[in-house]
Amino acid sequence: MSDTSTKHDAFLRVEDLRVHFPTADGVVKATDGLSFELARGKTLGIVGESGSGKSVSSSAILGLHRGTRAQVSGQILLEDVDLLQLSDEEMRRRRGLDVAMIFQDPLSAMHPYYTVGNQLVEAYRVHNNVSKKAARTRAIEMLERVGIPQPDRRVDDYPHQFSGGMRQRAMIAMGLINNPGLLIADEPTTALDVTVQAQILDLLQDLQREFNSAIIIITHDLGVVAEMADQVLVMYAGKAVEYGPTKELLVRPEMPYTWGLLSSVPDVTADTDSKLIPIPGNPPSLLNPPSGCAFHPRCPHKDKVPGRLCWTVQPELVPGRQGMGHLKRCHLPDPDQVYALEVLPEFDPELASELAQARIPDPAADAAAGPAAGPAAGTAAGTATPDTADERDAQ
Amino acid sequence: MFAYLVRRIIGGIVLLIVMSLVTFALFFASPVNPADFSCGKNCSPAQKKQTAAALGFDDNFFNQWADFGKGVFVGRDFPDDPKLRETAPETIAHCPAPCLGYSRERTANVTSLIKETLPVSVSLAILAFIIWIVGGVLFGVIAALRRGTIIDRGLVGISLVLYAFPTFFVGLLLYKFVAIKWGWVDIPRYETIADGGITGWASSLILPAITLAVFFMAAYVRMTRAYVIESLSEDYVRTARAKGLPARAVTFKHALRAALTPIVTMAGLDFAGLLGGAIITESVFNYPGLGKLAVQANRDYDLPTLVGLVLLxxxxxxxxxxxxxxxxxxIDPRVRLS
Known part of the structure; x- marks a missing residue:
């Protein structure tokens, strides 16, 4: 605890985390060499499809795989203490106290037979040697803090008497009741109405400022990430495929899988010309991941890489061209070009043309990008979306 | 909650009335006239008619049913004949309320037949219930918590084998070896608490109770195991672990509480079914319970007794x-409040 100040920038450091599940058919590598860092008061968004290893990785931080057949290796350093080296009892004492987790569906994540208050009291008393009455006061206080009306009355309600948003608030209250340094939110808004989603995200941000906790938010919703996260980690087949500061990563994504995620997001302000482009195919089997780059069977750009590298060689997670801590796992030599000229025009023509225009007067890029922009886009996107290409030419 | 209870009780009464109608209709539809059995071998048509009238079998379906219903509340006489009551009161059998009929075969009221045999069946059911619930739930929980280990496989395997054994086989096996060959217990013979005290009563019941319990226990081990395993993978159990609760609290307070709820339902219904008599077990051990009474009544075509037993x-x-x-x-607040 004493060196919190000196190690301020790395409150949580995960190094080469692997979670493998031995099965009769072979080893399922749910998480395979994941590394990231998180400072106090900061938020990391972990994004990926179902089955990409997001939840498994975060469960590992909480030590929830202990007592199962899962093999967890690597390092999870929370304030320089390796959680994986702790005994089961030591880890149990930290759960809920140093690291707390809130889950996707609060209806099934709260016990239906106990009142909300009882469940909060239980969470508090397991780490604090206080009377039931004091714990109850604390529970009411937390419920009030997360915005539950009449908390002194609602504390005796059962979870099913709460609405979905209220339940998630109660869940957050339970997660934060011991003021943990790290909060893991596993798809906290997926089961909620859109309007309620915004409230919950808002609440999480408020509480983060108040308690200065680090938050890992697991989601498949890039909107949530854009709203909440300082850093984003995109996961695919148990590995990080892109990792970097949120703004940088969302504006200049360098990995085709991230492009796919971005182009699958509906944009309310987009005109009807813009398309939603789903990523073809299904997430790969974690039992027999594809050779080379795990994403290559679904990647539309694999042919741009010479020598069939995507089929044969697993790319490393290396800094992209932008620097700034932006890492990517992709063989494409010129991801910026491909993104700006082929991908972006398809799902967000407006933004693409803005960028293209912004690019032309740039003298440095003039020689390379400027003259090439129009025709290249025309030929590349021409067959797929002639309208878009025409539109840009007209502009 | 109170309104719910009242509604359920009224519903139950209606259901009983319907049951009695159906039972009556079934027996009414049978090709055998029960009066023939009471009358004897050489019975003239006139005598037959007289017997039928005396037993109340000559009336139409609804009147018979109404008489039965009346008997339950105020009692009735067999035969219900005012003239006979004056001339020869000794030939009339009075059946006080609650009267479930009069068995000519056994020259006894069905109610008193039930009163004699019910304690045996209830005793047997209670003892068997205790054995099977304690054993079934305990072993089921152990198997679930030790899932995949030798202990789990052993328990599941044994319960599968026991489940497959027919009750009469287990009963005869226990009778033959435990009681006769090895003499660990006395030859089973029912003893009331008044005669033998609690220990005498219990030891007189232990073999048939085990016989009965084995089958149910085997089923409950497997059922409990399945429910506990399911419950252990519930999200709220993961939440409980994520809160940092000790493993014991997670298992007992969170997982088992939910897992045992459906078992309460099953156990209640199974127990009720057993109260009506364990036919095979009582027959194997020759215990004078409801089950044995039912078998005999069935053999003798003793309709009033059968009707009474079915309704009970x-x-x-x-x-x-x-x-x-x-x-x-x-147990479950979601049911309570909605």
Whole structure:
């Protein structure tokens, strides 16, 4: 605890985390060499499809795989203490106290037979040697803090008497009741109405400022990430495929899988010309991941890489061209070009043309990008979306 | 909650009335005239008619049914003949309320027949219930918590084998070896608490109770195991672990509480069914319970006794259903409040 100040920038450091599940058919590598860092008061968004290893990785931080057949290796350093080296009892004492987790569906994540208050009291008393009455006061206080009306009355309600948003608030209250340094939110808004989603995200941000906790938010919703996260980690087949500061990563994504995620997001302000482009195919089997780059069977750009590298060689997670801590796992030599000229025009023509225009007067890029922009886009996107290409030419 | 209870009880009573109608209709539809059995071998048509009248079998379906219903509340006489009552009162059998009929075969009221045999069946059911619930749930929970280990496989395997054994086989096996060959217990013979005290009563019942319990226990081990395993993978159990609760609290307070709820339902209904008599077990051990009475009544075509037994069993099951539902509401707040 004493060196919190000196190690301020790395409150949580995960190094080469692997979670493998031995099965009769072979080893399922749910998480395979994941590394990231998180400072106090900061938020990391972990994004990926179902089955990409997001939840498994975060469960590992909480030590929830202990007592199962899962093999967890690597390092999870929370304030320089390796959680994986702790005994089961030591880890149990930290759960809920140093690291707390809130889950996707609060209806099934709260016990239906106990009142909300009882469940909060239980969470508090397991780490604090206080009377039931004091714990109850604390529970009411937390419920009030997360915005539950009449908390002194609602504390005796059962979870099913709460609405979905209220339940998630109660869940957050339970997660934060011991003021943990790290909060893991596993798809906290997926089961909620859109309007309620915004409230919950808002609440999480408020509480983060108040308690200065680090938050890992697991989601498949890039909107949530854009709203909440300082850093984003995109996961695919148990590995990080892109990792970097949120703004940088969302504006200049360098990995085709991230492009796919971005182009699958509906944009309310987009005109009807813009398309939603789903990523073809299904997430790969974690039992027999594809050779080379795990994403290559679904990647539309694999042919741009010479020598069939995507089929044969697993790319490393290396800094992209932008620097700034932006890492990517992709063989494409010129991801910026491909993104700006082929991908972006398809799902967000407006933004693409803005960028293209912004690019032309740039003298440095003039020689390379400027003259090439129009025709290249025309030929590349021409067959797929002639309208878009025409539109840009007209502009 | 109170309104719910009242509604359930009224519903139960209606169901009983319907049951009695159906039972009556079934026996009415049978090709055999029960009066023939009472009359003897050389019975003239006139005598037959007289017997039928004396037993109340000559009336139409609804009147018979109404007489039966009246008997339950105020009692009745067999035969219900005012003239006979004056001339020869000794030939009239009075059946006080609650009267479930009069068995000419056994020259006894069905109610008193039931009163004689019910304690045996209830004793047997209670003892068997205790054995099977304790054993079934305990071993089921152990198997679930030790899932995949030798212990789990052993328990599941043994319960599968026991489940496959027919009750009469287990009963005869126990009888032959434990009681006769090895002499660990006395030859089983029912003893009331008044005669032998609690220990005498219990030891007189232990073999048939085990016989009965083995089958249910085997089923409950497997059922409990399945429910506990399911419950252990519930999200709220993961939440409980994520809160940092000790493993014991996670298992017992969170997982088992939910897993055992459906078992309460099953246990209540199974117990009610057993109260109506364990036919095979009582026959194997020759215990004078409801089950044995039912077998004999069936053999003798003793319709009044059969009707009484069927309705009694139906009442047990209906009552158990209501109790189970109320218990469910006590256990599960979602049922209570919605």
């Amino acid at each position: 069993l139906a009442a047990f099951v209906i009552i158990a259903n209501i109790i189970v539902d109320v218990l469910y509401a006590v």
